[in-house]
Amino acid sequence: MPDGSRSKTGGFIGRALRRREDAALLTGQGRFAADIPPPPGTLLARFLRAPFGPARLTALDTAPALALPGVVAVFTASDLPAASQPAVNRFFDGLPPAGFAPLFGPEVPCAGAPVALVLAGTAAAAEDAVEALQPTLLPDPQPERPAFAATFGNGAGRAPLAVCATLRHARLSPAAMEPRAVLAVPEGGRLRLHLSSQTPHRARADLAAVLGLDPALIHVAGGDVGGSFGAKASITPEEAAVAAAAWRLQRPVRWVATRSEEFLSAPRGRGLALSARMGFDGTGRALSLEAEVSAALGHRLTYSAAVPARNAARCLPGPYAVPAVAVRAEGRITPEPAIGIYRGAGRPEAAILLERLMDSAAARLGLTPVAIRRRNLLPREALPHRTPTGETLDSGDYPALLDRALALAGGAWEALAAERDARRARGEHVGLGLACYVEPCGQGWESARISVGADGRVTVATGSTAQGQGRETAAAQIVADALRLPDPSLVLVLHGDTDATPEGIGALASRSTGIGGGALWLAAERLQEAARPLAARLLNAAAEDVVPAPGGFALATDPARRIGWAAVAPLSVEARFTAAREAWSAGCVIARVALDGETGAVAIEHLAWADDAGTLVNPLLAEGQMWGGLAQGIGEVLCERIATDAAGTLLSGSLMDYALPRAEDMPQAVALGGPAIPSRALNNPLGAKGIGEAGTIGVPAALLNAVSDAVGGLPEEVALPLTQETVWRLLRRGGPR
Ligand code: SMO
Numbered sequence: 165m166p167d168g169s170r171s172k173t174g175g176f177i178g179r180a181l182r183r184r185e186d187a188a189l190l191t192g193q194g195r196f197a198a199d200i201p202p203p204p205g206t207l208l209a210r211f212l213r214a215p216f217g218p219a220r221l222t223a224l225d226t227a228p229a230l231a232l233p234g235v236v237a238v239f240t241a242s243d244l245p246a247a248s249q250p251a252v253n254r255f256f257d258g259l260p261p262a263g264f265a266p267l268f269g270p271e272v273p274c275a276g277a278p279v280a281l282v283l284a285g286t287a288a289a290a291e292d293a294v295e296a297l298q299p300t301l302l303p304d305p306q307p308e309r310p311a312f313a314a315t316f317g318n319g320a321g322r323a324p325l326a327v328c329a330t331l332r333h334a335r336l337s338p339a340a341m342e343p344r345a346v347l348a349v350p351e352g353g354r355l356r357l358h359l360s361s362q363t364p365h366r367a368r369a370d371l372a373a374v375l376g377l378d379p380a381l382i383h384v385a386g387g388d389v390g391g392s393f394g395a396k397a398s399i400t401p402e403e404a405a406v407a408a409a410a411w412r413l414q415r416p417v418r419w420v421a422t423r424s425e426e427f428l429s430a431p432r433g434r435g436l437a438l439s440a441r442m443g444f445d446g447t448g449r450a451l452s453l454e455a456e457v458s459a460a461l462g463h464r465l466t467y468s469a470a471v472p473a474r475n476a477a478r479c480l481p482g483p484y485a486v487p488a489v490a491v492r493a494e495g496r497i498t499p500e501p502a503i504g505i506y507r508g509a510g511r512p513e514a515a516i517l518l519e520r521l522m523d524s525a526a527a528r529l530g531l532t533p534v535a536i537r538r539r540n541l542l543p544r545e546a547l548p549h550r551t552p553t554g555e556t557l558d559s560g561d562y563p564a565l566l567d568r569a570l571a572l573a574g575g576a577w578e579a580l581a582a583e584r585d586a587r588r589a590r591g592e593h594v595g596l597g598l599a600c601y602v603e604p605c606g607q608g609w610e611s612a613r614i615s616v617g618a619d620g621r622v623t624v625a626t627g628s629t630a631q632g633q634g635r636e637t638a639a640a641q642i643v644a645d646a647l648r649l650p651d652p653s654l655v656l657v658l659h660g661d662t663d664a665t666p667e668g669i670g671a672l673a674s675r676s677t678g679i680g681g682g683a684l685w686l687a688a689e690r691l692q693e694a695a696r697p698l699a700a701r702l703l704n705a706a707a708e709d710v711v712p713a714p715g716g717f718a719l720a721t722d723p724a725r726r727i728g729w730a731a732v733a734p735l736s737v738e739a740r741f742t743a744a745r746e747a748w749s750a751g752c753v754i755a756r757v758a759l760d761g762e763t764g765a766v767a768i769e770h771l772a773w774a775d776d777a778g779t780l781v782n783p784l785l786a787e788g789q790m791w792g793g794l795a796q797g798i799g800e801v802l803c804e805r806i807a808t809d810a811a812g813t814l815l816s817g818s819l820m821d822y823a824l825p826r827a828e829d830m831p832q833a834v835a836l837g838g839p840a841i842p843s844r845a846l847n848n849p850l851g852a853k854g855i856g857e858a859g860t861i862g863v864p865a866a867l868l869n870a871v872s873d874a875v876g877g878l879p880e881e882v883a884l885p886l887t888q889e890t891v892w893r894l895l896r897r898g899g900p901r
Pocket residue numbers: 392393394395397505506507508509671672673674
């Protein structure tokens with residue numbers, strides 16, 4: 165339904181409004197960083213990258229490049245040093261410095277690291293100049309170094325039966341459709357940056373630190389962002405180098421990364437290794453969980469470098485009641501590009517580990533996957549529940565989500581299994597997989613400003629940025645309800661621009677609807693408070709006799725005497741909403757797969773998925789998040805992997821070699837659903853929890869269990885992804901093990 169199809173006010177929250185963003189985005193009218201017309205005289209940037217690493221750069225003569233026509237400057241590491249370091253979220257004691265430099269040398273931390281920046285009038289001239297540079301590098305092996313270690317939980321317990329699992333996650337490319345892109349424009353004594361970022365204010369602060377500038381001199385300008393997934397939450401060396409060069413030369417500079425540069429040097433995701441031992445009694449009740457989480461962090465730390473390991477550790481033991489839990493998490497500085505957060509950021513790894521352990525225990529005890537989970541899921545009345553790792557699961561009905569997923573899958577587990585067994589008897593390789601999960605979301609604060617103009621239009625500036633998820637649509641729905649406007653299209657939404665929005669955090673960690681929306685709600689309440697005395701004066705009434713009414717205010721005693729928002733204009737307020745606690749979404753996925761015995765290809769025949777994300781501001785947007793997440797979850801478990809040779813040289817440097825899931829890898833059928841009664845978040849006025857990361861959490865866990873079921877059980881140690889070759893080999897092993 166289009167905006168405005170409703171005459172009375174209120175009730176926009178919860179409606180599946182179409183995205184106001186789509187007309188532009190789907191017709192090529194988006195305004196991404198690379199679409200901004202470059203001012204005259206803009207220089208094009210290209211990087212010389214280390215062909216291997218770690219290495220020592222012993223010689224780099226810039227003269228041959230500088231001699232080429234059109235080349236304006238060639239910078240090396242000593243030309244553009246970092247004045248200071250970008251911030252790192254110091255979750256753990258002893259975390260080392262960020263290790264950030266715009267350009268690297270003489271110590272080069274890894275293959276692909278930028279060692280020189282060439283600026284020229286045309287891209288071709290810049291590329292020729294990069295080729296004219298002949299660096300001398302000597303291999304300089306660097307040992308891994310510990311970055312942090314921490315323990316979680318209340319200590320190990322004893323149990324009569326134990327099962328073990330080890331999961332090795334591949335390094336993944338978050339692979340946003342829009343690669344990194346920056347246009348840096350020095351202007352009027354400031355530096356304006358059109359930058360593809362999910363955290364514009366953080367980018368401003370970090371660039372100010374690296375360039376040694378007052379943050380007020382930097383303007384990160386808004387625009388469309390074509391996906392981020394965690395990889396655009398911290399600035400990268402290349403972006404800082406471009407900004408520093410533009411400032412140094414006082415000339416505009418543009419850089420747009422190629423897809424290969426993204427595979428080579430952009431922040432990566434996953435890469436955790438986890439081992440666990442889970443103890444049960446003879447009835448399948450979990451008694452203890454011990455786990456080790458080990459994170460390769462790359463050669464430098466992004467802001468959230470410690471988050472995946474921390475999340476994986478603290479998300480244990482998931483939605484289950486486990487009395488004794490002992491987790492050790494550690495991170496290591498490793499000679500490779502930065503590895504940081506990526507959609508899910510540790511939550512998928514925790515869920516996959518737990519769900520493998522649950523299935524192993526079920527197999528050992530002769531229980532169905534459903535039975536063992538029912539025995540261990542926390543019941544609704546146990547929530548809020550403080551877990552042994554110190555988290556508080558706020559609200560939800562986990563057993564009901566399992567029931568809902570079964571209903572979406574077509575019935576009781578026993579019936580699904582009987583169907584599977586009948587097909588197996590005919591020689592088919594069919595598998596069923598189940599996974600339950602929790603998803604922590606929404607911490608900390610976010611900002612909003614709301615202004616009302618003389619035409620009655622409302623402008624909101626939100627700290628939650630948009631990166632293709634439909635934030636403008638959702639923000640307008642929230643504000644329309646909060647201000648009792650007749651139509652969300654009356655609300656203009658500004659975001660992503662450090663000059664136009666109050667200091668904010670950005671779009672990450674499943675926080676935009678709950679926390680960003682909470683700030684919008686709070687700002688709307690403040691606007692009402694500020695407007696009420698003005699409305700009262702205009703209505704010749706006392707402020708306490710005036711109440712919010714459709715489109716503005718009315719007299720409590722005589723609702724026919726009303727006044728619209730336009731009458732109190734202009735008016736503007738700001739709010740910062742701080743969540744007192746975290747919200748926890750939850751869900752359950754059931755997957756049915758069929759394997760091709762000849763090729764090992766996995767066909768996902770059916771995916772049933774129930775997710776409880778509290779209040780859904782816009783069910784259509786929520787469904788979009790589920791689809792995007794499940795696609796990335798499929799890639800994570802079945803095909804994606806950043807591959808390198810023994811020397812660390814990238815083998816998966818293009819979309820021909822890095823196996824993103826494609827249309828044919830998608831499930832043949834998907835049944836999405838939610839609970840009959842969503843569990844309201846307790847940490848924000850909307851009751852909204854997060855849903856953006858859920859698809860990468862439960863879906864891969866259920867798929868892994870389904871493939872395991874189809875091949876007669878996976879070994880204790882599993883390396884992801886389970887490629888077609890791996891599946892083929894498992895099928896060739898000769899029967900169930
Ligand atoms: S991994 Mo996300 O963008 O917090």
